[in-house]
Amino acid sequence: MGLDFTVLADYRGVLALGAWWTAVLTLAAAALSLGAGILVALALLHGPRWLALPVRGLAGLFMGTPLLLQLFLIYFGLAQLGIDIPVLAAGILGLGLHFAAYNAEVIRAGIGALEAGQAEAARSLGLSRMQAMRHVILPQALRDTAPPLGGNMIALLKESSLVSVIGITELVHAAQRGISETYRPFEFYIAAAAVYYVLNLLMEAALGRIERRAEASR
Amino acid sequence: MSDAPGRTPMIEVRGARKAFGAAEVLRGIDLTVGRGEIVAIIGPSGSGKSTLLRAINHLETLDAGEIRLDGRRVNLPLRGRAFERHVNALRRQIGMVFQQFNLFPHLSVLDNLALAPMRARGLDRQEARALATTYLERVHIPEQAQKYPAQLSGGQQQRVAIARALCMRPKIMLFDEPTSALDPEMIKEVLDVMVELAEDGMTMIVVTHEMGFAREVADTIAFMDHGRIVEALPPAQFFTAARTERAQLFLSRILGH
Amino acid sequence: MGTRSRAAACLGAASIGRKNALVLILTASMLGGCSGSYSWGWYVVLPTTAQGLSNIQFLLSGLWQTVAISLCAVAISAPLGLLVALPGLARNRWIRSINRIYVEIIRSIPILALMLWVHYGLPILLGINFSAFTSGLITLIVSDSAFTAEIFRAGIQSIDKGQHEAAEALGLNYRDKMRDVIVPQAIRRILPALGNQFVYIVKMSSILSIVGVFELTKKANELTTTIYRPLEIYTFLCLEYLVLVLIISAGVRRLERWLTIDRRA
Numbered sequence: 053m054g055l056d057f058t059v060l061a062d063y064r065g066v067l068a069l070g071a072w073w074t075a076v077l078t079l080a081a082a083a084l085s086l087g088a089g090i091l092v093a094l095a096l097l098h099g100p101r102w103l104a105l106p107v108r109g110l111a112g113l114f115m116g117t118p119l120l121l122q123l124f125l126i127y128f129g130l131a132q133l134g135i136d137i138p139v140l141a142a143g144i145l146g147l148g149l150h151f152a153a154y155n156a157e158v159i160r161a162g163i164g165a166l167e168a169g170q171a172e173a174a175r176s177l178g179l180s181r182m183q184a185m186r187h188v189i190l191p192q193a194l195r196d197t198a199p200p201l202g203g204n205m206i207a208l209l210k211e212s213s214l215v216s217v218i219g220i221t222e223l224v225h226a227a228q229r230g231i232s233e234t235y236r237p238f239e240f241y242i243a244a245a246a247v248y249y250v251l252n253l254l255m256e257a258a259l260g261r262i263e264r265r266a267e268a269s270r
Numbered sequence: 271m272s273d274a275p276g277r278t279p280m281i282e283v284r285g286a287r288k289a290f291g292a293a294e295v296l297r298g299i300d301l302t303v304g305r306g307e308i309v310a311i312i313g314p315s316g317s318g319k320s321t322l323l324r325a326i327n328h329l330e331t332l333d334a335g336e337i338r339l340d341g342r343r344v345n346l347p348l349r350g351r352a353f354e355r356h357v358n359a360l361r362r363q364i365g366m367v368f369q370q371f372n373l374f375p376h377l378s379v380l381d382n383l384a385l386a387p388m389r390a391r392g393l394d395r396q397e398a399r400a401l402a403t404t405y406l407e408r409v410h411i412p413e414q415a416q417k418y419p420a421q422l423s424g425g426q427q428q429r430v431a432i433a434r435a436l437c438m439r440p441k442i443m444l445f446d447e448p449t450s451a452l453d454p455e456m457i458k459e460v461l462d463v464m465v466e467l468a469e470d471g472m473t474m475i476v477v478t479h480e481m482g483f484a485r486e487v488a489d490t491i492a493f494m495d496h497g498r499i500v501e502a503l504p505p506a507q508f509f510t511a512a513r514t515e516r517a518q519l520f521l522s523r524i525l526g527h
Numbered sequence: 528m529g530t531r532s533r534a535a536a537c538l539g540a541a542s543i544g545r546k547n548a549l550v551l552i553l554t555a556s557m558l559g560g561c562s563g564s565y566s567w568g569w570y571v572v573l574p575t576t577a578q579g580l581s582n583i584q585f586l587l588s589g590l591w592q593t594v595a596i597s598l599c600a601v602a603i604s605a606p607l608g609l610l611v612a613l614p615g616l617a618r619n620r621w622i623r624s625i626n627r628i629y630v631e632i633i634r635s636i637p638i639l640a641l642m643l644w645v646h647y648g649l650p651i652l653l654g655i656n657f658s659a660f661t662s663g664l665i666t667l668i669v670s671d672s673a674f675t676a677e678i679f680r681a682g683i684q685s686i687d688k689g690q691h692e693a694a695e696a697l698g699l700n701y702r703d704k705m706r707d708v709i710v711p712q713a714i715r716r717i718l719p720a721l722g723n724q725f726v727y728i729v730k731m732s733s734i735l736s737i738v739g740v741f742e743l744t745k746k747a748n749e750l751t752t753t754i755y756r757p758l759e760i761y762t763f764l765c766l767e768y769l770v771l772v773l774i775i776s777a778g779v780r781r782l783e784r785w786l787t788i789d790r791r792a
């Protein structure tokens with residue numbers, strides 16, 4: 053059986069739609085993971101003591117178990133509890149929370165590295181604790197941790213393929229649909245890999261720009 | 271100089287040049303070191319002292335000029351495996367001691383010493399360890415054999431580094447500011463070991479800021495500035511009658527006037 | 528040390544302390560406990576009933592495959608990763624590009640897509656069929672070797688230049704220098720990152736269920752289709768992975784302590 057990439061032509065609409073959903077999922081989940089990551093980091097560093105334990109436990113759960121399983125639990129498990137959420141929301145929630153746990157670790161370390169000197173300097177200027185965190189510490193911590201956070205976001209892009217198993221028609225799912233109709237797995241997976249590669253490059257370029265801007269503000 | 275007439279010198283450097291990009295670091299160095307001779311190289315920071323030592327050991331490649339070790343050419347224009355064989359054979363005859371000790375932190379003191387004899391000279395483990403023990407005794411720390419480098423003081427570490435180089439039975443020892451990273455009270459224990467080496471007839475090139483050591487032990491003091499050896503004189507003459515203005519200036523600074 | 532902490536940060540520093548183990552288990556059971564109006568069916572995984580016991584046995588029967596495939600993958604991909612890392616350290620740009628191309632391409636393909644490609648695509652190209660286990664193993668090895676190569680490269684590059692020079696000045700050749708001086712130090716330094724990568728592989732092995740490897744996740748999926756109790760069964764599955772991950776983290780910390788004992792004092 054030779055290779056025949058022309059079969060892809062009929063499916064370019066499906067593949068393009070898959071790529072679109074992959075991009076949407078990734079961006080939405082990335083935003084969630086950053087926001088939630090910051091909140092978790094703050095809760096762990098400055099939250100009330102009773103909050104620290106369960107938050108740390110939950111974060112550990114998200115890091116210590118497979119993402120696939122978290123998607124199953126959120127989608128099928130919540131449904132069993134009578135909470136029916138749309139599949140796309142389940143995908144974003146799963147991806148976002150999973151990576152929020154990882155981001156929180158990074159951000160917490162970033163804040164920790166800054167805190168002593170910078171916080172004192174900010175407080176001595178008369179800023180409140182909240183203000184110091186919001187205007188002085190957090191922006192610097194995010195800038196310093198931009199490279200590892202970027203690494204997490206690239207991982208998120210790739211792992212977004214896992215939501216295909218709960219039935220979101222993202223890129224891999226779209227490729228699988230094409231394959232089930234044409235039985236041309238080789239061509240479709242190569243195409244999907246190529247699209248991931250391009251998305252990856254786009255993301256790296258965007259992250260590179262952010263990092264350079266962050267670097268310039270040192 | 272203690273060079274016997276008719277015998278080849280241990281080290282011969284002719285017209286050595288080296289540039290890093292636009293910066294010329296060695297600008298035509300000539301230096302001869304006879305057997306058993308001890309040369310102290312002094313000079314301001316950035317004058318190219320380390321680069322010269324590293325070139326003798328082929329850690330840097332010269333742009334022009336030649337270096338001979340015991341009559342054999344050091345810097346040959348070889349590539350690939352031939353280069354590696356040639357360089358390794360040469361380096362086994364040259365001992366080098368670094369300012370920062372560069373001991374292998376994951377190996378015990380004894381294994382630091384035994385590694386190269388085993389790998390490069392083909393001794394078996396027992397022979398290599400026996401050899402290592404002998405040289406640890408020569409630097410007066412046989413009792414530290416089983417410790418790891420991080421558990422030793424700076425002076426002890428540097429003495430281990432000297433013993434490690436000696437284990438290869440080198441023809442010449444190169445020292446690049448061996449005491450500059452040490453606390454004052456440890457400098458003496460390292461210098462003492464170097465004096466003993468000198469008394470045993472080892473050929474040595476020592477880059478140093480220890481003027482006392484240079485005056486007492488060296489046969490020749492070479493003063494480097496801006497990539498050149500500006501003066502090379504026996505200590506007695508150097509300290510009293512340095513001819514060049516730059517050497518005099520350097521001396522007056524370093525001797526603290 | 529800079530590269531080390533960065534590598535650890537990139538991987539999210541997933542190693543979980545022993546103290547946290549308790550917190551995790553507590554949290555997991557708390558999640559189970561807060562119920563509202565839902566009537567739980569924990570009996571499906573309760574060892575006190577015959578039904579529950581046989582369910583548990585069924586779920587645990589996937590453990591062997593998960594452990595075996597993860598261990599095989601790591602055992603092969605770690606040396607492979609070192610082999611891939613070495614050309615990445617060369618001065619020659621072309622030799623270096625071998626490393627870059629391998630690492631960049633593999634790292635940008637989702638592991639799921641890679642697995643589907645290996646399992647359904649590669650047989651067409653080669654004319655041989657792989658068992659699900661083999662496909663899964665190949666996938667994990669290929670993917671992990673690229674990540675491990677990056678860890679090795681960063682670790683080796685983080686070793687001080689003075690160590691190279693000291694080894695070279697003693698006349699050691701490249702092979703001896705790397706084997707006896709550089710790589711052992713690099714490995715100590717990257718152990719936490721390698722440990723995290725191992726944890727990642729164990730968790731990622733769950734996707735092998737999709738091509739039909741009978742590991743932990745596949746077993747749970749099967750049981751869910753017969754008894755529709757996804758919440759309880761997947762929670763149990765979570766605990767299974769958690770225990771595995773905690774064991775690995777503890778093992779890595781042990782190894783680290785053992786390797787650094789007396790060395791850095």
Ligand SMILES: Nc1ncnc2c1ncn2[C@@H]1O[C@H](COP(=O)(O)OP(=O)(O)OP(=O)(O)O)[C@@H](O)[C@H]1O
Pocket residue numbers: 290293295313314315316317318319320321322
């Ligand atoms: N690998 C290199 N790349 C670029 N420049 C270098 C390199 N090595 C040395 N140099 C430069 O060459 C000059 C001479 O360096 P060298 O280390 O030989 O001086 P030195 O006399 O040993 O000084 P010091 O007393 O500070 O050790 C310095 O200006 C240094 O910055």
Ligand SMILES: [Mg+2]
Pocket residue numbers: 319320321446447
């Ligand atoms: Mg120097």
